[in-house]
Amino acid sequence: MMKRVALVMSLCLAPSVYAEDEVADVWKAKCKSCHGDDGKAQTKMGKKESIVDMSQVAWQAAESDADIRQAIADGSPRNTKMKAFKDKLTAAQIDALVGYIRTMKAK
Numbered sequence: 001m002m003k004r005v006a007l008v009m010s011l012c013l014a015p016s017v018y019a020e021d022e023v024a025d026v027w028k029a030k031c032k033s034c035h036g037d038d039g040k041a042q043t044k045m046g047k048k049e050s051i052v053d054m055s056q057v058a059w060q061a062a063e064s065d066a067d068i069r070q071a072i073a074d075g076s077p078r079n080t081k082m083k084a085f086k087d088k089l090t091a092a093q094i095d096a097l098v099g100y101i102r103t104m105k106a107k
């Protein structure tokens with residue numbers, strides 16, 4: 001009986017835990033090479049392309065969630081290095097990345 005309760009509980013908890021893990025994995029696989037682990041873009045590409053430091057409070061304030069979502073989905077009109085990800089990621093993954101980028105804001 002206890003076993004069954006534990007199983008049901010782990011099934012209920014799994015999706016949210018998984019979602020958090022997954023967004024971090026997506027960032028590592030598809031974004032980190034240019035934007036860095038922490039969004040500060042202290043990478044070769046980041047320096048070469050002068051990619052913005054996403055942890056900056058001013059950047060976080062200036063960009064709406066819709067702005068960030070659009071940059072990820074459609075890429076940047078100013079720099080083709082920032083490609084459109086709408087065919088590579090699901091809408092839910094893009095939304096999760098917006099949330100993930102919000103967690104990078106400097107404290």
Ligand code: HEC
Nearest residue numbers: 030031034049051052068071072076078079081082085097
């Ligand atoms: C090949 C390098 C590269 C990769 C990989 C990359 N980006 Fe970018 N990204 C850029 C560059 C360069 C810019 C700057 C574009 C500009 O100045 O308009 C940028 C800009 C952005 C912006 C907008 C910043 C602004 O101020 O408008 C967001 C948001 C963003 N990237 C998110 C992501 C996410 C999320 C991923 C992974 C799914 C990703 N990027 C992957 C190079 C990259």
